[in-house]
Amino acid sequence: xxxxxxxxxxxxxxxxxxxxxxxxxxxxxxxxxxxxxxxxxxxxxxxxxxxxxxxxxxxxxxxxxxxxxxxxxxxxxxxxxxxxxxxxxxxxxxxxxxxxxxxxxxxxxxxxxxxxxxxxxxxxxxxxxxxxxxxxxxxxxxxxxxxxxxxxxxxxxxxxxxxxxxxxxxxxxxxxxxxxxxxxxxxxxxxxxxxxxxxxxxxxxxxxxxxxxxxxxxxxxxxxxx
Amino acid sequence: xxxxxxxxxxxxxxxxxxxxxxxxxxxxxxxxxxxxxxxxxxxxxxxxxxxxxxxxxxxxxxxxxxxxxxxxxxxxxxxxxxxxxxxxxxxxxxxxxxxxxxxxxxxxxxxxxxxxxxxxxxxxxxxxxxxxxxxxxxxxxxxxxxxxxxxxxxxxxxxxxxxxxxxxxxxxxxxxxxxxxxxxxxxxxxxxxxxxxxxxxxxxxxxxxxxxxxxxxxxxxxxxxxxxxxxxxxxxxxxxxxxxxxxxxxxxxxxxxxxxxxxxxxxxxxxxxxxxxxxxxxxxxxxxxxxxxxxxxxxxxxxxxxxxxxxxxxxxxxxxxxxxxxxxxxxxxxxxxxxxxxxxxxxxxxxxxxxxxxxxxxxxxxxxxxxxxxxxxxxxxxxxxxxxxxxxxxxxxxxxxxxxxxxxxxxx
Numbered sequence: 344x345x346x347x348x349x350x351x352x353x354x355x356x357x358x359x360x361x362x363x364x365x366x367x368x369x370x371x372x373x374x375x376x377x378x379x380x381x382x383x384x385x386x387x388x389x390x391x392x393x394x395x396x397x398x399x400x401x402x403x404x405x406x407x408x409x410x411x412x413x414x415x416x417x418x419x420x421x422x423x424x425x426x427x428x429x430x431x432x433x434x435x436x437x438x439x440x441x442x443x444x445x446x447x448x449x450x451x452x453x454x455x456x457x458x459x460x461x462x463x464x465x466x467x468x469x470x471x472x473x474x475x476x477x478x479x480x481x482x483x484x485x486x487x488x489x490x491x492x493x494x495x496x497x498x499x500x501x502x503x504x505x506x507x508x509x510x511x512x513x514x515x516x517x518x519x520x521x522x523x524x525x526x527x528x529x530x531x532x533x534x535x536x537x538x539x540x541x542x543x544x545x546x547x548x549x550x551x552x553x554x555x556x557x558x559x560x561x562x563x564x565x566x567x568x569x
Numbered sequence: 570x571x572x573x574x575x576x577x578x579x580x581x582x583x584x585x586x587x588x589x590x591x592x593x594x595x596x597x598x599x600x601x602x603x604x605x606x607x608x609x610x611x612x613x614x615x616x617x618x619x620x621x622x623x624x625x626x627x628x629x630x631x632x633x634x635x636x637x638x639x640x641x642x643x644x645x646x647x648x649x650x651x652x653x654x655x656x657x658x659x660x661x662x663x664x665x666x667x668x669x670x671x672x673x674x675x676x677x678x679x680x681x682x683x684x685x686x687x688x689x690x691x692x693x694x695x696x697x698x699x700x701x702x703x704x705x706x707x708x709x710x711x712x713x714x715x716x717x718x719x720x721x722x723x724x725x726x727x728x729x730x731x732x733x734x735x736x737x738x739x740x741x742x743x744x745x746x747x748x749x750x751x752x753x754x755x756x757x758x759x760x761x762x763x764x765x766x767x768x769x770x771x772x773x774x775x776x777x778x779x780x781x782x783x784x785x786x787x788x789x790x791x792x793x794x795x796x797x798x799x800x801x802x803x804x805x806x807x808x809x810x811x812x813x814x815x816x817x818x819x820x821x822x823x824x825x826x827x828x829x830x831x832x833x834x835x836x837x838x839x840x841x842x843x844x845x846x847x848x849x850x851x852x853x854x855x856x857x858x859x860x861x862x863x864x865x866x867x868x869x870x871x872x873x874x875x876x877x878x879x880x881x882x883x884x885x886x887x888x889x890x891x892x893x894x895x896x897x898x899x900x901x902x903x904x905x906x907x908x909x910x911x912x913x914x915x916x917x918x919x920x921x922x923x924x925x926x927x928x929x930x931x932x933x934x935x936x937x938x939x940x941x942x943x944x945x946x947x948x949x950x951x952x953x954x955x956x957x958x959x960x961x962x963x964x965x966x967x968x969x970x971x972x973x974x975x976x977x978x979x980x981x
Contacts, residue, residue: 352787358794396783424786425779446790446824449797497862512800514814516821526892528825528948529863529900538866560807562800562814 345369349379349393362449375399395423411438448517454507474568487550505566514563603687611667641679792820829947841883849878876913893948918976930965
């Protein structure tokens with residue numbers, strides 16, 4: 344899988360690139376509009392992660408227009424600090440597949456990229472299996488061996504988020520932001536995350552699987568299967 | 570009231586005292602002239618009679634004067650007003666009288682001349698006719714003139730007014746038509762300067778918000794990405810974990826606060842001007858779905874009475890308004906508590922159980938009013954700002970110290 348990350352801040356670009364490389368993606372970077380413009384015409388990418396604000400005479404939206412005309416099958420994830428609805432709508436209307444508002448956790452970016460890849464090539468790739476747990480993302484169904492699990496919407500979202508980031512420590516904030524977005528501050532007053540994880544564990548172990556969710560003290564959780 | 574109508578009414582009202590004063594003037598003028606004319610006539614008559622006497626040494630005939638009284642002497646002619654009974658009508662009639670003396674054959678004779686005067690009722694009648702005639706003529710010409718002239722003169726003013734009414738801050742500044750009238754030209758110039766200032770302020774504010782937001786969120790993203798990395802690499806080293814976690818959660822909270830402040834700033838900068846008719850009932854229903862799991866996890870009982878309600882607002886802001894109120898009710902609730910939601914055409918209210926609270930409920934709308942439990946306290950400040958924008962009335966009341974109720978009354 345080949346990803347091009349277009350972001351004008353070198354430190355953020357480096358952090359994103361490192362994460363993607365650790366996820367075994369082939370990752371290339373561009374810091375400005377001309378650089379990105381050159382790369383999309385020279386090489387073929389599966390996914391473009393593109394910031395809207397770019398130096399050098401064009402915006403991320405222009406890049407989206409160009410790539411849609413040149414290589415329409417490329418998946419596009421917009422990352423922007425402009426939390427304005429118009430920008431989001433414009434980006435999605437131009438053909439972007441997903442929109443992520445800065446700041447975001449790397450775990451979230453990875454989950455979005457994986458979800459996009461599943462949607463892009465869905466022949467056979469809409470099933471994820473980890474140990475004896477398998478997830479059918481097309482039908483939102485979860486199986487332990489051959490037993491179906493009845494999960495609530497949040498429990499399913501959390502499990503899918505974990506499965507996109509196996510072995511990575513996920514903070515409570517990341518999980519809260521992933522399932523509630525802008526309403527993540529709801530988790531401040533009640534330990535909703537804790538309740539959801541407790542229920543999720545109970546459901547998984549009741550079907551005979553070993554508990555794959557490890558608590559990392561004071562931080563959050565980690566998903567590990569043998 | 571329209572300017573022209575107001576001008577007409579004011580002008581007409583001013584005509585009344587003027588006409589009243591005018592009628593007194595006309596009345597006394599007629600009276601004065603009629604006296605003068607009568608006196609003049611009587612004086613001529615007296616002179617004629619004296620001449621006649623000097624020429625022919627003969628007293629005037631009794632039939633041509635009012636009276637001739639022998640042995641009475643006036644040193645000089647005397648004018649007098651008098652009332653006499655007119656036998657034909659049997660009423661008292663005003664007369665002007667002139668008495669003078671003639672010496673005839675060494676005897677003094679007083680001659681009395683009389684002439685009928687205009688009665689005060691006759692003068693009043695004449696006055697009324699004159700005034701009514703004048704009033705009609707003036708009113709008619711005033712109405713016609715004001716309509717014709719004022720319409721033309723005020724035309725540039727109405728043109729300016731139309732431009733102003735349709736002006737939107739996001740659109741280019743309006744061009745006012747030039748006027749030959751100094752006051753209108755000054756108005757147009759002043760308005761032009763003010764609007765330009767306004768548009769500049771709006772744009773600067775907007776740009777500042779966007780730039781500040783972009784820079785801040787990008788750097789927060791770097792902090793978060795790197796703390797995530799530290800968390801992943803420091804798992805064996807437990808002492809390092811708490812400070813890293815604190816940095817991570819402070820960074821995410823900071824970005825939440827910044828987003829909320831940005832929203833507040835955008836609302837007060839009136840950047841949400843995309844007004845449409847919003848169906849609040851379906852907004853409330855979909856927002857409740859978001860919180861359904863949270864509500865059932867805490868075993869909170871939900872009681873809703875939702876009638877149809879449509880308001881004119883920006884759809885995004887209406888969504889934030891409803892979402893923040895419901896989130897507030899869920900977030901500050903207690904286990905096994907309750908939420909009661911009522912919506913009708915005039916009012917939306919959310920009541921919920923919560924912790925004991927003794928303070929002033931209106932302080933809840935202040936920014937950062939509640940810092941405990943990691944709450945930023947901006948949610949309700951945003952709600953208040955949205956209500957102020959749309960002139961909704963908002964009330965926060967607390968019953969029995971632990972039942973919180975927020976009601977929003979829509980403008981009708």
